Amino acid sequence: MSTPQTSEPEAVGLGWPQRAGGLNQPRRAAVAAVELVLVAALVWFALWAYDEGTVQLAPVAERPDLDFQHYAGNWIGTAVAAGTLAALLLLDAGRQLALAVRTRSRRA
Template sequence: MSDVAGAPAWPGAAPNRDRLHQPWRSAVALVEVVLAAGAGWLATVSWSTAVTPVVTRLADGTELASTHYAGNWVAMAIGLGTLAGLLVIDAVRQLLLAVRAPRRSRRRRHLKKRD
């Protein structure tokens, strides 16, 4: 515990929760959404590059069709899709922190009115 009101309870903790609620976080959310869209687009491009159809014709005229998956491109597509998802989740968090006003307890407001 700390003996100073408003001081952090442990080293490295934010002394004031009002610091979390900043309007500039909406710009950060917008940048993250744009980056997520780019990562999603790159993921679809990577996936389409990863899949290659292979057709083999035998001597008797029979066609054998198969699909070849390039592992490095599949891994890149999965990684970029995961990155896009994480960016969207963090963008929602940033937007909520930008929009929400810090709540004051009813008791604190009552005590401030008395003073």
């Protein structure tokens, strides 16, 4: 028995796309290193901004045991934003590092 021949032409360009490059891209390790440096700078900036946002007030003469601090919202908000950005960059640095060292499994 032979397989029946179809008269329809095969569509050109249909099928699974071929990847241009492999997953192992060592340049991603350099991107991850730059992002880790940015994370360190952002953490330092967040701590500095938080320190700028907390101001120690003068104690009351009658109650020296009370400790008063004033929190400036703009500095505290900047510290939270810098910390959040640092956390996102840390996650992306981990992703870049995983893509830099990961290789494809060999399939036959």
